[in-house]
Amino acid sequence: MQRCDLIVIGAGPAGLSAAVEAARQGMRVTVYDENARPGGQLFKQIHKFFGSREHKAKIRGIRIGEELLQEASAAGVQVELDAVVTGIFADKEVTVRQGERMLRRKADTLIIATGASENMTSFENWTLPGVIGAGAAQTMMNLHGVRPGEKILMLGSGNVGLVVGFQLLQAGCQVVAVADALPGIGGYGVHAAKLARCGVPFYTAHTIVRAEGVERVTGAVIGAIDQNWHIVPDSEKHFDVDTICLAVGLSPMSRLCGLAGCVMEDNPQKAGLVPVVDALGETSVPGIFAAGDVSGIEEASSAMIEGRIAGLAAAHRMGFMASSALDARLAELTGALASLRAGMFAPGSKGKVFTHTAEGCALSASLLRRGFVADEEIDRYPGVTRARGVHPVLECTQNIPCNPCADACPRQCITVGADGGTITALPVFDAARGCTGCGLCVAACSGQAIFLVDEEAGEITLPYEFLPLPQKGEQGMALGRDGQPVCPAEVVAVRTSAAFDKTNLLTIRVPAEYAGRARFYRKER
Amino acid sequence: MRINEHPVLGGYPKGEAVAFTFDGARLSGYAGEPVAMALKAAGVFIHRYTRKNHSPRGIFCAIGRCTDCVMIVNGRPNVRTCITPLAADMDVRTQYGMGAKHAAL
Numbered sequence: 147m148q149r150c151d152l153i154v155i156g157a158g159p160a161g162l163s164a165a166v167e168a169a170r171q172g173m174r175v176t177v178y179d180e181n182a183r184p185g186g187q188l189f190k191q192i193h194k195f196f197g198s199r200e201h202k203a204k205i206r207g208i209r210i211g212e213e214l215l216q217e218a219s220a221a222g223v224q225v226e227l228d229a230v231v232t233g234i235f236a237d238k239e240v241t242v243r244q245g246e247r248m249l250r251r252k253a254d255t256l257i258i259a260t261g262a263s264e265n266m267t268s269f270e271n272w273t274l275p276g277v278i279g280a281g282a283a284q285t286m287m288n289l290h291g292v293r294p295g296e297k298i299l300m301l302g303s304g305n306v307g308l309v310v311g312f313q314l315l316q317a318g319c320q321v322v323a324v325a326d327a328l329p330g331i332g333g334y335g336v337h338a339a340k341l342a343r344c345g346v347p348f349y350t351a352h353t354i355v356r357a358e359g360v361e362r363v364t365g366a367v368i369g370a371i372d373q374n375w376h377i378v379p380d381s382e383k384h385f386d387v388d389t390i391c392l393a394v395g396l397s398p399m400s401r402l403c404g405l406a407g408c409v410m411e412d413n414p415q416k417a418g419l420v421p422v423v424d425a426l427g428e429t430s431v432p433g434i435f436a437a438g439d440v441s442g443i444e445e446a447s448s449a450m451i452e453g454r455i456a457g458l459a460a461a462h463r464m465g466f467m468a469s470s471a472l473d474a475r476l477a478e479l480t481g482a483l484a485s486l487r488a489g490m491f492a493p494g495s496k497g498k499v500f501t502h503t504a505e506g507c508a509l510s511a512s513l514l515r516r517g518f519v520a521d522e523e524i525d526r527y528p529g530v531t532r533a534r535g536v537h538p539v540l541e542c543t544q545n546i547p548c549n550p551c552a553d554a555c556p557r558q559c560i561t562v563g564a565d566g567g568t569i570t571a572l573p574v575f576d577a578a579r580g581c582t583g584c585g586l587c588v589a590a591c592s593g594q595a596i597f598l599v600d601e602e603a604g605e606i607t608l609p610y611e612f613l614p615l616p617q618k619g620e621q622g623m624a625l626g627r628d629g630q631p632v633c634p635a636e637v638v639a640v641r642t643s644a645a646f647d648k649t650n651l652l653t654i655r656v657p658a659e660y661a662g663r664a665r666f667y668r669k670e671r
Numbered sequence: 672m673r674i675n676e677h678p679v680l681g682g683y684p685k686g687e688a689v690a691f692t693f694d695g696a697r698l699s700g701y702a703g704e705p706v707a708m709a710l711k712a713a714g715v716f717i718h719r720y721t722r723k724n725h726s727p728r729g730i731f732c733a734i735g736r737c738t739d740c741v742m743i744v745n746g747r748p749n750v751r752t753c754i755t756p757l758a759a760d761m762d763v764r765t766q767y768g769m770g771a772k773h774a775a776l
């Protein structure tokens with residue numbers, strides 16, 4: 147039987163990160179993945195990541211995936227694809243089905259990084275062709291260049307629903323609405339705001355009643371729900387759609403951990419049945435580790451750090467790494483993980499109801515229900531200021547772990563969590579440092595929540611990631627945060643740059659009195 | 672249904688253009704892309720009908736997990752088309768229950 151020092155199951159962000167760290171310490175590492183391509187979901191994630199520089203913030207998932215694959219090959223990691231691990235037996239022996247063959251493999255340590263699977267929900271006609279998972283939509287449009295549909299209803303307003311909804315717009319689809327059974331939008335407000343300003347309506351406290359169609363989806367009906375989860379009579383709304391996209395949560399794919407004999411727990415904070423692990427990711431079975439979504443649903447950024455920790459711990463366990471060296475790396479990595487696990491959306495905040503930010507600003511009720519901060523609410527946030535000349539308006543209204551804006555500004559105009567504060571603080575602009583209007587913060591903001599505004603000139607620079615790119619001199623319509631027309635607008639500049647990484651900066655001019663409201667642009671008047 | 676140019680991704684790496692058949696009709700796609708993608712781009716949505724209720728199924732997960740997209744490919748039933756790469760002259764057929772149309776009747 148073939149042996150190696152470490153077998154990693156799953157070549158997603160956690161598994162690859164684990165493999166890279168362990169191989170760098172000298173371990174012989176083999177990674178098995180059931181898919182034809184490595185990288186897990188990273189190659190479908192075309193948006194810029196949150197976090198700070200150490201978490202690869204403002205870098206798109208696809209590029210992080212490429213980087214990880216390069217690191218893995220440089221470190222000598224062996225990646226076996228189309229290889230399904232079907233069983234884990236005593237003494238860390240695994241069986242692998244690769245094509246028509248069944249292989250038996252053995253290692254001294256195992257890291258299980260099998261990720262998550264999508265939850266589904268059933269309703270009348272839910273099996274019709276045209277009802278798809280959000281992951282399927284991402285696979286079709288971002289990997290294969292095929293639009294999942296033309297007119298789409300998104301079910302679920304967690305980050306997956308919001309991010310995929312925006313990607314659908316980028317792929318040229320029409321998103322007719324985002325519906326969520328919960329009374330409030332589940333994902334980051336900034337993700338919702340991107341959709342809202344493009345005119346996508348949100349229906350919170352609404353659920354799907356049925357899909358319409360005989361051979362395929364031709365429509366969808368949603369209805370409002372009351373506190374007892376009953377459909378409110380006469381509240382049904384019909385949409386003409388060809389596709390219904392389900393983004394109703396993820397569950398850890400932890401079956402292999404159970405097979406391996408790890409002690410499991412059903413933990414709602416981790417979104418399901420997960421192995422019990424210690425701070426290094428080690429399960430109750432010595433030498434078997436779990437990392438990433440399999441041990442609790444989080445973002446890919448946290449999965450990569452958990453993977454690195456587990457890889458190092460495995461190396462240390464087998465004597466490839468001294469305790470002092472491990473401790474030094476752990477200090478850095480656990481710090482990075484802790485900073486990602488802070489704020490209103492942290493795993494530990496699940497179930498808590500926030501009414502104010504940590505700074506004491508009341509949260510936007512409109513953002514939670516309709517996906518955009520109302521005009522009369524926006525001034526209460528510290529990043530939203532008026533100044534002479536061009537300056538950034540930071541429409542960041544929730545405590546999420548993210549600070550690329552502060553990092554991007556060459557003149558240090560923007561601060562996130564001054565004096566060693568956390569990266570979940572709301573950003574603040576210091577006019578005294580003199581904004582040059584370079585736009586790096588606009589392009590760096592993963593939530594596309596920064597605008598350069600010159601109130602007197604009536605000029606607004608906004609992030610724009612759609613095609614066709616508007617042309618300088620073009621006349622169109624400025625849209626508000628709610629996606630509704632505000633006033634006519636002229637495109638006065640279009641900036642693209644390698645440093646912006648595909649986030650184009652569009653500058654529009656509007657009558658000065660609308661400078662505080664115009665936040666998007668559409669060509670048709 | 673094809674995205675010609677994407678604002679972030681630009682173009683998509685594609686294999687050679689190839690012809691294949693769907694229920695006898697000639698369609699085209701790109702070698703190496705999943706059969707299901709070539710079908711979708713050609714406007715085909717129904718991959719199979721269930722055995723008992725004869726209800727239609729199409730792509731659902733697109734990653735080989737749900738088996739909704741299985742079809743008869745080169746005479747072999749139950750092939751998950753969302754993870755099967757397209758090749759020139761493939762013979763792809765709608766699956767009825769567990770096999771070809773006559774088998775279900």
Ligand code: FES
Pocket residue numbers: 729730731732733734735736737738739740741751752753754
């Ligand atoms: S669509 Fe689920 S297996 Fe192909």
